[in-house]
Amino acid sequence: DGGITQSPKYLFRKEGQNVTLSCEQNLNHDAMYWYRQDPGQGLRLIYYSQIVNDFQKGDIAEGYSVSREKKESFPLTVTSAQKNPTAFYLCASSIRDSLGLMNTEAFFGQGTRLTVV
Amino acid sequence: AQSVAQPEDQVNVAEGNPLTVKCTYSVSGNPYLFWYVQYPNRGLQFLLKYITGDNLVKGSYGFEAEFNKSQTSFHLKKPSALVSDSALYFCAVREGAGGYNKLIFGAGTRLAVHP
Numbered sequence: 001d002g003g004i005t006q007s008p009k010y011l012f013r014k015e016g017q018n019v020t021l022s023c024e025q026n027l028n029h030d031a032m033y034w035y036r037q038d039p040g041q042g043l044r045l046i047y048y049s050q051i052v053n054d055f056q057k058g059d060i061a062e063g064y065s066v067s068r069e070k071k072e073s074f075p076l077t078v079t080s081a082q083k084n085p086t087a088f089y090l091c092a093s094s095i096r097d098s099l100g101l102m103n104t105e106a107f108f109g110q111g112t113r114l115t116v117v
Numbered sequence: 118a119q120s121v122a123q124p125e126d127q128v129n130v131a132e133g134n135p136l137t138v139k140c141t142y143s144v145s146g147n148p149y150l151f152w153y154v155q156y157p158n159r160g161l162q163f164l165l166k167y168i169t170g171d172n173l174v175k176g177s178y179g180f181e182a183e184f185n186k187s188q189t190s191f192h193l194k195k196p197s198a199l200v201s202d203s204a205l206y207f208c209a210v211r212e213g214a215g216g217y218n219k220l221i222f223g224a225g226t227r228l229a230v231h232p
């Protein structure tokens with residue numbers, strides 16, 4: 001079955017640690033995204049990538065880093081510089097429309113819940 | 118910048134009654150609007166989208182949405198609510214140019230359908 005897989009489902013981080021959240025897709029999508037979800041705030045964009053070896057900062061990129069070495073994979077590292085990392089993290093992918101049309105929906109993974117202990 | 122607003126934190130409706138979840142938008146140019154649903158501790162599922170054409174868009178699970186340009190609204194509707202429709206609903210708009218674009222989400226509306 002095609003889809004997006006996020007792992008782990010639950011992750012616990014100690015203060016000062018870096019942790020990496022995995023996101024893999026087999027939909028052959030060029031574009032991938034990372035969102036953070038906090039109660040009452042909806043989804044906020046952390047980073048996005050439209051093509052391999054290229055990515056852009058979203059609205060709340062500070063304290064996070066990403067890489068896009070393969071089309072299928074877009075891991076997110078939550079660094080120790082992120083002061084309030086406890087949240088639900090969602091990865092998504094979509095077709096990249098090189099013509100600039102924006103009629104493509106995004107497909108989401110099941111999320112990773114990160115908790116600082 | 119493009120944005121969407123969902124004015125209601127929660128909507129309560131009795132099973133079998135019609136439901137409406139509201140969304141208003143602010144965009145420059147043509148709006149590309151989407152509705153997603155989220156069940157507890159899960160990712161988002163796509164329901165429907167408006168690109169161009171008919172103002173009434175039909176989507177998954179019996180949901181539909183009405184695009185109203187004069188009121189800059191894109192309300193989600195269903196003629197007869199089910200208890201299983203209880204979830205968190207997000208309105209979203211595409212933003213960007215030149216092939217680099219992203220989805221901007223509203224804060225979400227929690228729908229509670231009571232038996």
